[in-house]
Amino acid sequence: MNWIKGALVEAAPSDKVYLGMDSANGLLMAVKQVNLPDVSAANKERRRNVLNVLERELDILRGLQHPHIVGCLYSSVDNDHFNIFMDYVPGGSVAALLRKYGAFEEPLVGNFVRQVLRGFSYLHEKNIIHSDIQGANILIDSAGMIKISGFGLSRKIDQCESTRNVFAASPSDKCPLDLITDNSKHTPSFWGSVFWMAPEVVNQTAYMCKADIWSVGCLAIELLTAEHPWAPLTEMQAAFEIGRISKPSIPSNISADAQDFLRRTFEVNHEARLGEEELLQHPWFSLEVAQSTA
Structure with missing residues (x-):
């Protein structure tokens, strides 16, 4: 064309x-x-x-x-x-909007996160792991509708609850930490995405849809603070902390429901971590709807 x-x-x-x-x-x-x-x-x-x-x-x-x-x-x-x-999504990425406007108010963050979870519901039903959820890959149209993009690191697995190791299957299917240390400008890379990674991804112990849930908690922190989690650290320092099963700091100036939502996304045991359908029923979203209609 x-x-x-x-x-x-x-x-x-x-x-x-x-x-x-x-x-x-x-x-x-x-x-x-x-x-x-x-x-x-x-x-x-x-x-x-x-x-x-x-x-x-x-x-x-x-x-x-x-x-x-x-x-x-x-x-x-x-x-x-x-x-x-x-x-073409005219609003651009939420990362760009954060640079322009600063951190978002909590009701707006809840609105955006809820839409991302609805997108996850569709992806995970198709056994697709996005693997790179962050503000740069979340677009917003002129009506405030979220569009998930950035599928360069996505994977389709046999079933979304699979815990089989699918890392480093071939040179074109590298594991995340290999990608972090790959300096080639031609290789799609996790460089800069480690801040949103789940512990099981960093440690290469499992690769399942619940990794996206951890990442959406990191996205929520990014939207609430205009900074990615682990902001004081380099990528490799953050990877080390996440690999030690450390959790991102949860902002103290948000509602109790929002803090509880984040704690549930940061459940270290990926098998016990709630899925998107359960999280969509979380009280935080009831509060967000009530505030947006007040």
Whole structure:
């Protein structure tokens, strides 16, 4: 397809997202563009591994259709780039909004977290682990509807309660801590995402949908404070603390219901950690609805 590249929307170590326009019909799109290793013989294996990761992301996105999941339109690849064309979400990421407006009020955080959990309900029913929930991957449209994006590290497993180890299955399916220490600009990376990781992911003891629940607790802290959990620490320091089964600090200036919600998301035993359907019944969301309609 022919498209026109517009302004840079978001930049990450391994990819950039641009505003794009379909030159045939004028449709505005978000275009995730990943630089590919060159086609030389020396980079043949690296290029194949990167393409495998991107094709896996694309396969997951193509099978998703939900109000709280960003839609995938199509893709293209050339010698230099792999492009994924997605629905344009005009509000941008909540991480960008936090940089612009500062921390959100608690009722708004509850509203956003509830929408993310509804998206999780859909994903987890399909046995898909998102694996990279953070403010940069949560988009908001002009009506305040949340759209989950950033599926580059997502996995589909046999069943969502599986605790089998699926790490490091191949060079294109690296475990998170390998990705943290991979300095290649061409490799999709967890660099910067460790702050949202669950202990079982850092320790590579289990890989299941409940890891996303821990991450949504970290997202809530990010929205409430405009800082990611473990803010004083580096990525490797945070990984060490999480691996020791430490928990993020819960803000003291939020309601008792919000604090209880966060404590439940930070249950260290992933088998005892509540799922999204149970958390959607939490009293915190009843309070948020009451305040938003007052």
